[in-house]
Amino acid sequence: xxxxxxxxxxxxxxxxxxxxxxxxxxxxxxxxxxxxxxxxxxxxxxxxxxxxxxxxxxxxxxxxxxxxxxxxxxxxxxxxxxxxxxxxxxxxxxxxxxxxxxxxxxxxxxxxxxxxxxxxxxxxxxxxxxxxxxxxxxxxxxxxxxxxxxxxxxxxxxxxxxxxxxxxxxxxxxxxxxxxxxxxxxxxxxxxxxxxxxxxxxxxxxxxxxxxxxxxxxxxxxxxxxxxxxxxxxxxxxxxxxxxxxxxxxxxxxxxxxxxxxxxxxxxxxxxxxxxxxxxxxxxxxxxxxxxxxxxxxxxxxxxxxxxxxxxxxxxxxxxxxxxxxxxxxxxxxxxxxxxxxxxxxxxxxxxxxxxxxxxxxxxxxxxxxxxxxxxxxxxxxxxxxxxxxxxxxxxxxxxxxxxxxxxxxxxxxxxxxxxxxxxxxxxxxxxxxxxxxxxxxxxxxxxxxxxxxxxxxxxxxxxx
Numbered sequence: 001x002x003x004x005x006x007x008x009x010x011x012x013x014x015x016x017x018x019x020x021x022x023x024x025x026x027x028x029x030x031x032x033x034x035x036x037x038x039x040x041x042x043x044x045x046x047x048x049x050x051x052x053x054x055x056x057x058x059x060x061x062x063x064x065x066x067x068x069x070x071x072x073x074x075x076x077x078x079x080x081x082x083x084x085x086x087x088x089x090x091x092x093x094x095x096x097x098x099x100x101x102x103x104x105x106x107x108x109x110x111x112x113x114x115x116x117x118x119x120x121x122x123x124x125x126x127x128x129x130x131x132x133x134x135x136x137x138x139x140x141x142x143x144x145x146x147x148x149x150x151x152x153x154x155x156x157x158x159x160x161x162x163x164x165x166x167x168x169x170x171x172x173x174x175x176x177x178x179x180x181x182x183x184x185x186x187x188x189x190x191x192x193x194x195x196x197x198x199x200x201x202x203x204x205x206x207x208x209x210x211x212x213x214x215x216x217x218x219x220x221x222x223x224x225x226x227x228x229x230x231x232x233x234x235x236x237x238x239x240x241x242x243x244x245x246x247x248x249x250x251x252x253x254x255x256x257x258x259x260x261x262x263x264x265x266x267x268x269x270x271x272x273x274x275x276x277x278x279x280x281x282x283x284x285x286x287x288x289x290x291x292x293x294x295x296x297x298x299x300x301x302x303x304x305x306x307x308x309x310x311x312x313x314x315x316x317x318x319x320x321x322x323x324x325x326x327x328x329x330x331x332x333x334x335x336x337x338x339x340x341x342x343x344x345x346x347x348x349x350x351x352x353x354x355x356x357x358x359x360x361x362x363x364x365x366x367x368x369x370x371x372x373x374x375x376x377x378x379x380x381x382x383x384x385x386x387x388x389x390x391x392x393x394x395x396x397x398x399x400x401x402x403x404x405x406x407x408x409x410x411x412x413x414x415x416x417x418x419x420x421x422x423x424x425x426x427x428x429x430x431x432x433x434x435x436x437x438x439x440x441x442x443x444x445x446x447x448x449x450x451x452x453x454x455x456x457x458x459x460x461x462x463x464x465x
Contacts, residue, residue: 008034010321011141011155013128015044017307018293019161020110021314027118029322034121034153035114041124045107048191048273050226051234052209053307054098061315070105072228076207082372083214083365100226128162131171138288156330157321158289164274166295176283183241185278187221190251191236192270194260201262203227215365217254225259235259238304247272275304279351280342282443285335290317301354309346316341336436348429352422355453359418367411414457425449
């Protein structure tokens with residue numbers, strides 16, 4: 001492996017959406033970048049996913065929007081159904097309207113753009129085995145190549161974008177990077193891409209992604225139905241991790257059998273995976289290391305979408321690396337700016353949505369049906385939550401909801417308490433300290449919000465899974 005005899009500025013582990021963006025923007029600024037991926041080159045981008053991404057991220061990064069073979073279809077908005085399917089909330093936000101992409105074609109495009117930007121070396125079929133440390137500073141990686149065996153890659157900074165099952169995260173020495181992560185903060189997913197060759201079944205609502213909240217059919221998660229084109233659909237579900245061994249049966253019974261009515265179909269692909277549904281790690285950085293995307297738990301807790309935040313984090317990591325290398329300081333203190341960028345932007349949103357996710361997961365179908373039918377949360381309010389991470393309700397709005405929800409005052413009180421806590425935690429995250437020495441006090445404030453929500457809303461319900 002040619003990279004073993006030299007030191008890189010940055011080694012990026014994982015050439016997915018986050019890693020490819022990090023490598024691209026670091027290379028564009030003249031850094032010596034090495035990009036590795038465990039997959040074969042032609043399979044980079046292949047991932048079990050809903051494949052949806054909003055349009056705003058492409059404007060934010062100032063890169064081309066999906067088109068041609070990488071674009072499956074354009075999406076106008078989201079339709080969210082109650083468990084009994086009697087209530088449908090149609091949410092259209094021009095800023096969040098976007099695309100369903102073909103993951104391999106999209107992934108290949110991002111890698112090609114990274115290589116065109118000046119990435120010095122790219123190694124596929126190469127797995128990261130171990131972080132190399134000098135004292136308490138990460139100085140590179142031990143890797144294993146399919147063709148060349150075990151070797152070492154030396155670098156000033158490592159960017160870990162290797163996914164949920166990162167082999168590196170648990171090796172981090174710094175205590176701020178969490179390792180003992182609760183399985184309650186992840187969901188197990190299964191999905192298939194189904195095509196209708198004889199075109200005798202049309203995809204329902206081809207301009208909308210559809211989500212069904214249902215604690216019976218998808219306990220702890222939801223059913224999704226994402227169009228890829230007029231005659232192809234990505235369908236699946238997410239469930240609590242406790243349902244390991246049952247998720248495929250749930251999918252077959254409650255998703256496939258419900259939505260696929262034509263006897264003429266073909267399964268293009270199928271598979272399962274695990275996705276985090278919580279706020280980002282307390283720290284997504286260590287001395288000489290940054291964690292991007294799923295490896296840093298940078299995934300929307302409400303729906304598990306990870307393409308957008310991984311790409312944002314990839315840019316933030318590249319910017320932090322550029323600044324650190326310019327002054328020759330690769331310590332956590334210098335890379336702390338990466339944490340600040342994450343926590344004060346989508347981290348604040350995701351922390352707030354994490355609280356909402358925790359409450360939604362313990363509501364019964366009866367409560368979900370009631371709450372949605374009575375508009376205790378409207379389309380506009382849900383869009384506001386998804387965009388900003390908090391709920392803005394006027395006194396008049398709360399009075400109106402009190403009247404609508406008078407037959408279920410406990411649910412209304414829980415909603416109001418949740419609103420207060422979501423707003424509170426979003427404000428705390430937006431004030432994430434730029435001084436690492438103030439982190440402990442900040443963390444205590446966040447923990448207190450979670451403890452308060454657990455005591456008042458979640459634990460008293462004591463719903464079984």
